[in-house]
Amino acid sequence: MSLPMIPTITVFERSPDGGKGLARDMRVRWAFEEVAQPYEVRLVSFGAMKEPAHRALHPFGQIPTYEEGDLALFESGAIVFHIAERHAGLLPANANARARAITWMFAALNTVEPPILDLQTAKFLEGDKAWYEQRLPLVKNRIRDRLGELSDRLGDAEWLDGAFSAGDLMMVTVLLRLKASGMLDEYPNLAAYVAQGEARPAYKRAFDAQLAVFAGRPPIA
Amino acid sequence: MSLPMIPTITVFERSPDGGKGLARDMRVRWAFEEVAQPYEVRLVSFGAMKEPAHRALHPFGQIPTYEEGDLALFESGAIVFHIAERHAGLLPANANARARAITWMFAALNTVEPPILDLQTAKFLEGDKAWYEQRLPLVKNRIRDRLGELSDRLGDAEWLDGAFSAGDLMMVTVLLRLKASGMLDEYPNLAAYVAQGEARPAYKRAFDAQLAVFAGRPPIA
Structure with missing residues (x-):
């Protein structure tokens, strides 16, 4: 790939927590904000999470996933690590x-x-x-x-x-x-x-971005 | 550090599982065997695991730990990753x-x-x-x-x-x-x-090495 690509992550379409920052995409959003990298978001409903198209990205039918060109990752830990490895700000140089x-x-x-x-x-x-x-x-x-x-x-x-x-x-x-x-x-x-x-500040930006998704969408009980 | 150092890991002095390969040092032993690197073992009793000396290495008072010169790590996942990052055989080059x-x-x-x-x-x-x-x-x-x-x-x-x-x-x-x-x-x-x-073969070598520790030591119920 010759051009830098903006990665896309998946997040809940509706919030199980009312947007309190507990959904696992928060970790990934926060990591992107700490290293000052842009990302795009695709909303996934609870139903769609369990469908084959999403399971092809995430075998356990959860969020977040990470897509960047040919690369597809899942697991918030792995995604945060991937971001941290590629951009300065989350792992020490030593x-x-x-x-x-x-x-x-x-x-x-x-x-x-x-x-x-x-x-x-x-x-x-x-x-x-x-x-x-x-x-x-x-x-x-x-x-x-x-x-x-x-x-x-x-x-x-x-x-x-x-x-x-x-x-x-x-x-x-x-x-x-x-x-x-x-x-x-x-x-x-x-x-x-x-x-x-x-x-x-990076946490706050991530939190606000996550909360904005749910504006006007009732939380899921 | 100028000379290669043989890392030391900690393992249970007595086995909770009778040596069936379930203790978490098995993961680390297996990783060492896959990449054909030597390692040394220090036995730790259940009592000593909870003492300050061991907690300085592992804040949660568990095994395994990994020591190599100035570096001390804990968490089997982190240790296996550390080994995999440094030696060919556990992570693809791509x-x-x-x-x-x-x-x-x-x-x-x-x-x-x-x-x-x-x-x-x-x-x-x-x-x-x-x-x-x-x-x-x-x-x-x-x-x-x-x-x-x-x-x-x-x-x-x-x-x-x-x-x-x-x-x-x-x-x-x-x-x-x-x-x-x-x-x-x-x-x-x-x-x-x-x-x-x-x-x-690497698994078997690791399993046998773990089991050998417990030879003659009764398992812990």
Whole structure:
């Protein structure tokens, strides 16, 4: 390909969260904003996400996807990494610092996010079950185990490892899922860390762009 | 650093699985074997994993970690990626194919592994709860959703995207967690895919090396 191409990402046509920044395209939008690269957006309905045309891009029928010429990617982690690898601003130049930033990306997605997602899974898929209320403290305590460890590591540092990186971007978006639960406030340094992420101009631009999609479209319950 | 250094990884001193290859150092061992690089192993007890010395390497008190000179990494995904980036054999040379292989690494760890881990979490942490048996079909069906989608994408291909890559390495190790459950056999192409991974000489060398650690050490129940 000889000409630079503007990548296209897919996002929810209607918001499951009312546009609070929790849909996973937010991570990709934020990454694009941090590295000051343009991108285009294609809206996908919940129905269309499960159709063969979309599954050809994303085998698990989710958003976001990333298309750029012949290249099609899925998984927010992989897309953010792809952007971070190609444009300065999300990964340190020093090889060791870069490897550590990538480590935090994986830690956010594979160690911290799963117990946090369990809380949403419990609510949305088991909220009507007899065991829901009884089980909730176990689910929350598994989250607290991770938050406590993360809080200990962060200490009073600004970011997880030196300058802001794709690792922080991922961790902040993962922790943001807890905002409504109030659990973040049990760890003041983590709450401040997340607030600091949200205060970044690139985050705000991404948030506003995501919210604008849903203007006039009722949220999905 | 002027001299090549042999990296050291940490592994369980005693096996939670009796040496069936499920501990996460297996992924890293397998990666080293695929790229034909030597590595050293340091055993860590369950108690020591939670002590400050180990937490300095791994904030979440787990294995594996990776040390090479000044560099310390954690998270099996990040370590495998680090190895794959530095040595030929786990990531394609073509830029687009490389990005797709990385996508499968993230998909394995962030989309396929979490519901599979829930099955173990349910068993080990909620196996004595009143709701365990009733809830189990929900947990299993969430796994089946992912397996069905993965099976559809794999079709009759040998690997997920062209030649064997770090994406397949991760996906095979994630799916291996299901072996004892019998659920993999519901998807013959996935069962064959995993068997094909286990049949690789590099996998076998890694498996044997992991198992050798536990020889003469009783498994942890």
